[in-house]
Amino acid sequence: MKILVALKQVPHQDARLDVNGDGTWIKEDGIKFEINSYDTYALEEALRIKDAGEAEVVVISIGPDRVTQALRTALGMGADRAVHVNDDALVGSDSLGIAKTLAAIGKEESPDLVFMGLMSDDGNASAVPPMVAELMGLTSATGVLKAELSDGNVRVERELEGGALEVVDLPTPALLAVQSGLNQVRYASLKGIMAAKKKPIDVKTAADLGVADAVGSGGAKVKIEKVYQPPKGDGAELLEGSTDEIVTGLVNKIKELGLL
Amino acid sequence: MSTLIVTEIQKGAIREASYELVAFAQKIGGDYASLVIGSGVGDLATAFAGKGGGKTYVADDASLADYNVDGYNAAIQAAVAASGATTILVSNTPSGWDVAPRVAAALDAGFISDVFNHQDGNFVRRVFNGKLDAQVSAGGGTTVVTVQPGAIAPFEGSADGSTEALSVDTSGARAKFVETKVAEAKGVDLSKAEIIVSGGRGVGDPEKFPEVIQPLADALGGAMGASRPVVDAGWLPHEYQVGSSGQVVTPKLYVACGISGAIQHLVGMKGSNFIVAINKDADAPIFEVAQLGVVGDLFEIVPALTAAITAAKG
Numbered sequence: 421m422k423i424l425v426a427l428k429q430v431p432h433q434d435a436r437l438d439v440n441g442d443g444t445w446i447k448e449d450g451i452k453f454e455i456n457s458y459d460t461y462a463l464e465e466a467l468r469i470k471d472a473g474e475a476e477v478v479v480i481s482i483g484p485d486r487v488t489q490a491l492r493t494a495l496g497m498g499a500d501r502a503v504h505v506n507d508d509a510l511v512g513s514d515s516l517g518i519a520k521t522l523a524a525i526g527k528e529e530s531p532d533l534v535f536m537g538l539m540s541d542d543g544n545a546s547a548v549p550p551m552v553a554e555l556m557g558l559t560s561a562t563g564v565l566k567a568e569l570s571d572g573n574v575r576v577e578r579e580l581e582g583g584a585l586e587v588v589d590l591p592t593p594a595l596l597a598v599q600s601g602l603n604q605v606r607y608a609s610l611k612g613i614m615a616a617k618k619k620p621i622d623v624k625t626a627a628d629l630g631v632a633d634a635v636g637s638g639g640a641k642v643k644i645e646k647v648y649q650p651p652k653g654d655g656a657e658l659l660e661g662s663t664d665e666i667v668t669g670l671v672n673k674i675k676e677l678g679l680l
Numbered sequence: 681m682s683t684l685i686v687t688e689i690q691k692g693a694i695r696e697a698s699y700e701l702v703a704f705a706q707k708i709g710g711d712y713a714s715l716v717i718g719s720g721v722g723d724l725a726t727a728f729a730g731k732g733g734g735k736t737y738v739a740d741d742a743s744l745a746d747y748n749v750d751g752y753n754a755a756i757q758a759a760v761a762a763s764g765a766t767t768i769l770v771s772n773t774p775s776g777w778d779v780a781p782r783v784a785a786a787l788d789a790g791f792i793s794d795v796f797n798h799q800d801g802n803f804v805r806r807v808f809n810g811k812l813d814a815q816v817s818a819g820g821g822t823t824v825v826t827v828q829p830g831a832i833a834p835f836e837g838s839a840d841g842s843t844e845a846l847s848v849d850t851s852g853a854r855a856k857f858v859e860t861k862v863a864e865a866k867g868v869d870l871s872k873a874e875i876i877v878s879g880g881r882g883v884g885d886p887e888k889f890p891e892v893i894q895p896l897a898d899a900l901g902g903a904m905g906a907s908r909p910v911v912d913a914g915w916l917p918h919e920y921q922v923g924s925s926g927q928v929v930t931p932k933l934y935v936a937c938g939i940s941g942a943i944q945h946l947v948g949m950k951g952s953n954f955i956v957a958i959n960k961d962a963d964a965p966i967f968e969v970a971q972l973g974v975v976g977d978l979f980e981i982v983p984a985l986t987a988a989i990t991a992a993k994g
């Protein structure tokens with residue numbers, strides 16, 4: 421059994437975000453990066469299948485040099501090998517360009533299962549996983565909170581609104597985009613990190629994968645024109661001063677509301 | 681330039697979000713048509729056509745009775761072909777975000793998700809979980825767009841419309857709907873609480889909920905709530921979760937501590953009568969929905985507030 425996991429490296433959730441010079445994305449220098457939160461759950465789910473039986477887990481990521489760190493972490497957690505698409509030609513790609521690149525690797529690998537995250541914490545697109553499934557000709561489900569494998573089938577519980585669930589049967593190979601919280605994610609052990617140093621990371625370019633025309637700003641069908649701080653609306657009245665003054669302000673408000 | 685509105689049926693009726701798509705299509709301008717997908721949905725489609733849907737295609741088939749990614753994908757693609765639409769609008773709901781990107785990939789089209797506005801010819805959406813906005817332009821070809829439910833007021837008028845049956849080949853569908861499981865009712869029913877004090881990832885540590893958040897809730901005679909990461913980490917059970925995938929609450933007072941204000945959380949609490957936000961990041965989006973805000977460390981403010989409330993009660 422072969423399982424692919426696509427993971428994206430994104431700015432750390434607590435990173436300070438400043439808009440870049442031309443106003444089209446954030447300044448990346450000086451900030452910390454981490455594996456996209458949803459993708460850690462995707463990787464964990466794949467590793468659990470490996471722990472329970474026999475599976476090769478291959479992690480794939482598209483991004484610049486810094487992504488090596490994310491892949492090393494994934495290998496340290498237990499993935500077997502990694503594919504890193506590292507090519508400046510991919511800068512400015514839209515979701516479809518990223519999906520075509522991942523699908524090209526997917527077709528080379530022909531996995532039994534593909535795990536991805538429901539959404540990236542930076543672009544918040546929730547686009548790539550169903551696109552990859554369509555391009556690879558796989559069935560798919562998003563928002564997955566449970567995946568039960570049996571012969572040639574995966575029974576999936578996907579999250580709906582308000583905590584309701586939808587149960588769906590998908591014949592494998594299938595692609596699952598997981599929702600946060602479906603498992604508790606392991607840490608890479610020291611031993612795992614040492615072992616990861618010997619695991620292979622295969623580096624590829626867009627041309628290697630035959631997707632050069634589909635990627636980058638040239639291949640993109642949609643374009644981010646500008647990124648900016650959301651305009652401040654009416655917003656909250658802010659209480660300032662010492663902790664005592666702030667607390668007095670809060671207590672007065674609660675009294676005014678008739679709740680004290 | 682023409683638009684296709686993909687409607688959604690929920691509990692036997694066309695969702696409010698579908699009427700929001702009508703308003704959105706009108707905002708974009710140009711012609712539009714609609715699509716209703718389901719089984720035995722002719723009457724719903726006729727009614728929708730007369731309430732702003734315009735020319736409404738009906739993909740009516742027993743195999744489409746329940747949501748199925750492959751069947752819906754086929755139905756939407758058939759409607760795009762029949763209508764010649766170049767902009768396809770889908771609500772950003774669990775079925776919308778499941779199928780819309782597949783349609784985009786199948787049509788080799790652009791895709792823009794979860795937009796809440798259309799401005800200067802661009803689609804406006806949130807990025808970085810609400811911390812920044814982005815304006816995105818569609819290229820010359822076909823574009824699939826998902827629209828955030830609740831972002832724009834629904835179209836409420838009536839207009840001339842007509843329906844046209846659409847035949848869809850769903851024989852290739854591989855995904856099989858099994859059942860829907862409703863959320864189990866649990867011990868904590870936040871929907872009835874008059875006061876809710878919620879903690880988010882900023883609380884940082886499971887022990888801090890009983891130590892810091894619960895005491896303020898108790899002092900106020902209210903209940904404790906939480907954001908999703910708190911529940912995902914196993915710090916509190918799901919019944920405490922407020923938001924689109926948890927409970928929707930409307931207390932008289934909602935105190936958000938260490939919660940950034942991602943849209944999925946806001947959906948669950950912005951109907952509260954009065955919102956207080958305590959967050960150390962002055963740019964956190966939660967301050968946009970709060971009436972009263974404190975930019976500061978919750979570990980300083982919350983215990984002091986708990987003590988002051990307890991003292992005030994005597």
Ligand SMILES: Cc1cc2nc3c(=O)[nH]c(=O)nc-3n(C[C@H](O)[C@H](O)[C@H](O)COP(=O)(O)OP(=O)(O)OC[C@H]3O[C@@H](n4cnc5c(N)ncnc54)[C@H](O)[C@@H]3O)c2cc1C
Binds near residue numbers: 881922941942
């Ligand atoms: C389909 C879907 C459904 C979802 N459903 C829900 C849902 O039902 N409910 C929900 O909540 N989320 C939901 N989410 C997740 C949502 O997108 C956000 O990830 C989540 O709401 C963020 O939670 P948070 O604000 O606690 O954490 P963060 O966004 O990480 O924010 C933590 C905040 O704490 C502040 N902070 C840190 N330390 C301190 C301190 N000492 N004092 C004061 N402030 C501090 C930080 O400045 C920051 O603003 C859903 C997401 C998806 C995709």
Ligand SMILES: Nc1ncnc2c1ncn2[C@@H]1O[C@H](COP(=O)(O)O)[C@@H](O)[C@H]1O
Binds near residue numbers: 480538
């Ligand atoms: N650059 C990338 N490299 C690898 N996987 C990615 C990349 N971008 C997106 N993905 C995958 O697609 C999921 C959804 O991302 P998105 O559609 O961008 O919100 C992520 O959680 C990843 O699993």
